[in-house]
Amino acid sequence: MILVVVLILAVHTLAQNETHFIYNGFQGSINKLHVDGIATVLPNGLLQMTNYSIHKTSHAFYPHPVTFRPNRISFSTTFVFAMTPQVPNHSGHGIVFVISPTTNFNDTLPSAYIGLFNPSTDGLLTNHIVAVELDTVQNADVDDIDGNHVGIDINSLKSVDAASAAFYSDEERVNKTLQLNSGKPMQVWIEYGEVDMLLNVTVSPLSYPKPSKYLLSKHLNLSSILLHSMYVGFTSATGLVSNCHYIQGWSWNQNGKAQDLDLSKLPSLPKIKHHIKKKQLIIFVVLLAVLLMFLVMIIAAVWFLWRKKFEELLEPWEKEYAPHRYSFMDLYVATKGFKNSELLGVGGFGKVYKGVLPSINRQVAVKRVSHDSKQGMKEFVAEISSLRKLRHRNLVQLLGYCRRKRELLLVYEYMPNGSLDKFLFDKDGKSNLCWSSRFNIIKGVASALLYLHEEWEQVVLHRDVKASNVLLDADMNARLGDFGLARLYDHNNDPRTTNVVGTIGYIAPEVSRTQKPTTSSDVFAFGMFLLEVGCGRRPSGKQSDNDAEDFFLSDWAYDCWKRGEILMVSDPTLEGNYQEKEMELILKLGLLCLHPKAAERPTMRHAVMFLDGSATLPDIPSEYDPESGIYFGEVWGNSGSYPSSSGTASLTFMSSSNSVLQRGC
Template structure:
């Protein structure tokens, strides 16, 4: 019998290439997946060379994929009559696998993959995207038992992610018990070496659980490096309460709709009660080729002159065809190649908006017109903002900021999908919001007024998005134009902050630079006009005016029946001093509002719009008030009016501000240092 087994083994080895074997006692090794004993779900496929592809997303589509070892594995040791234990104990296990994440654009990946130990293989109700195909928004803690080692390439603040390139240990939740940036500790000097998960470079991962010591270790390293002695993650955990009698082992992954991403597994081994069998790298499949196939040298030697002439003729025909398509001509420079997935063709946008016809016009803002469109290839509804500019100064920096903003992910941000440049104009492409902008509901006399609970939910949503921009994203983002007309409403009337045409980005721990003062009259903090520095606190000021605007149904600056200018914040403050602050609540509500919530919003609006910046709260403090964690703030009895304090601060300052009729296009621009945003005011 032993000789027969040896003969079979020799025959397998003589075949070369991929080797796959498994034992019933919970041990297997797959050098590729053509003959692997696995089950594939959703978009997971095995390519002809044995490479396992978990996802197959393309631009504007999403996917999720799963692969599991076909048979479940017994992870628990039940007590017997001869043992002193009375409860089941999780067995030790070890696994290693080689994976690669191929991000289609400059290392920006659309989510990662996870090694999974699960009591089920049915993930039909799980969501893709940030939920990685494991859970969903209504089941964020999982009803089935799940242990996942996530290799994540997107930072999701709601899950407490540390960055957009990390490894985490998850138990029945996507909030990791422990997470660290991807990398490994060198055995030579003990120094930490960073690894980029989405670099398309195959990497090795090890997951080892010691059932006796109750210790779970996760280790990562490049393929050319032996397994480091110091693990990346080491968590003291008893998996006895996590494991069922039998569990399935495998992988899960998902990809979003903006960035094209492929998730691959090249090889995988697993063992219970002992180390996983080593993988033979020479037998692993290779990743698909990127770019065109290298041209044969024979092609350069034997190509006849006639073929060269034919190629020249074809090139001339192509040139002539492109010349005739001048109506769709674009401005594109070499440095834009890296932003490929975020760049739309002018032809696609022209066709999507029916040639930017008036019937597709959604509105006119301070810096351009906005059109509704439907992309012909995907039927995705979009909003296209056309902005004129006639200067090349700062274009590259501006486009880089547009692409960076497009990577932000928050449920209360209008998604910026990309851009297009053509001659003297710039086109910004956003997700289309079916219910339009908030100001239409506040000031449309013929329409139905927003209910108070809708206004309060919109306010909380905008506050949450500003907290994300100021503190939770990888850079500090100053929006610089917060107002009702820049808050868009989706199909469920959730507020989404949009129009990032004036936004400025800078790194955490650095100081904002002086720039052009841009924004809308009535929302500008007084120190912004004096110093020219946009900071999170200048955004907080504009947010305070926005709170009063939504609650009162009045514009920041208006004209009364006697043709006198009325400053909203002064009007509200006067009523606050007279103990009649609720009299300013929008009359269209007909008294149907929560008095405690309205009082809180009005006090917050006054506090956020305080002329002294250091008196304003941070957006994190604002969220604590709105979530009910803090009582309504008490305003100082010496709080003078906005106009008086502004005059005191600007005394002796040659202000550029002048009175102008209130409108959606009353945009202020004050000369200052050069700014990327100057592109948007025609400079």
């Protein structure tokens, strides 16, 4: 009976001893530690985890398992370590404090895996490993924050929490950086309580007391990770470059604070000797030189290909326009390499892409235009720079340009709602515009054209007014785009042989003959635009699959007006939900602007006055003048007059049976 009691007391005493231990140096402890790899205890009691061997691992564990009670896990440990690099400013890998269910690490790897895992085991939930790493190499594969950090690892080298090595100085009340591989001894405290479930990590130089603030504090439920029986200890490893890693002392306790180490009893560190054999140094220098030459060749090849890819035309005369010029690289990045996914549309002069300029984080639209000649390019760029000064609420802002090879790139502000024609003509389920929105858009475009024709410092001809060139901002306000650019594209050509620029159906009859655009030809296109918006139809073409012949919107509108049924041409999708007087005003003004004689068309100032109600739109008479010789598909042609800024007047017209609009456009 006495023997049984003695055995129970002995077992109980052994269990108590295994809940805490302390090593003030490891003198005589080589048989009291489980070590493998290149780990060894030096004669003075210093535990050397690694030497200057490369690609090696080491492990040192307390030989007996510690027991954790379920949901009652707590522990406290502290140890003193030092890392001495073989080559100054070049570090091997670090030291890891580990709580593990096993001491068998035969399948682990050195270098980035620090003797703890391999590629197939890193991250497995079955590892049941809790670790605190002191890492001196940044490994991108595991998202290391830098090459000098402390991290908390759960089953993986991807830390659940990490911080650059530092300690809080209570005297100076600031955080101070620590260099883990400085060769100087440092102390680590790791603590976990069963109540608050916080894993706290503190580091400081050996000459400092324990700081009052933790470096890391992470809330973790270790009951779901740690098993009943676990081992505690250290792992370490070297890579292509190595460190000597040392543990000078270690204390552990599961029932309260770990016992303080007696710093006076800790074994001293070897003197730091950065030694590289001459042969190794020669090999290192040669390899480094070869590597540098290889890198230089790669960089030169990349630089050459980069120059070819992003090469731009930049001539001395362009220096004065530098503030208006964007680099091709910026535009390439902004549009994601001009991907089709960023394509906004394709027009007569090129493709348009959306993008975000990285330098200013601004959305833009980039138009790519081909040009085959340098003739007139200086004047072209000068005019672009001039047009950048245009400022009007109903104009799309031209921001600048870029020239590259046989290409010109124009940069505009981005309009999120796209072009008006998609709302008028697309049958893909896009919602139709209500009448009030259409009327506001018409007034906005008229205001923009008045600004271009009369209110800016120069006269700017648009030459391509149509629904597809009217863009809508975030508030569905009209912004006239591509202003002035149709005219600019003609710098390459002799004025006497300039091709007619514009879109079929919008080109004034006189332009086909004289090839000289004017503000009146812009008014003509504006008239067709008014019919587009009011009728919801394109100027010409088959309006449905059942139509046998081409349809001409202007002829139909005139015929309906002549029969006194002008509202018959209104857009059927509106279903009569419009102001009849406003609709009649828009349709009749459209016919007035489409007068085949340029001199008889209203100016944009008159058009704005009619739209604002500050002048009364005259009636369209139907008399026919057989001597005029002007035809407009049974439309009109005669002289008349328009109101001044404060009055009204009347017009006279004539009709005919032929169509110059059809023949001339």
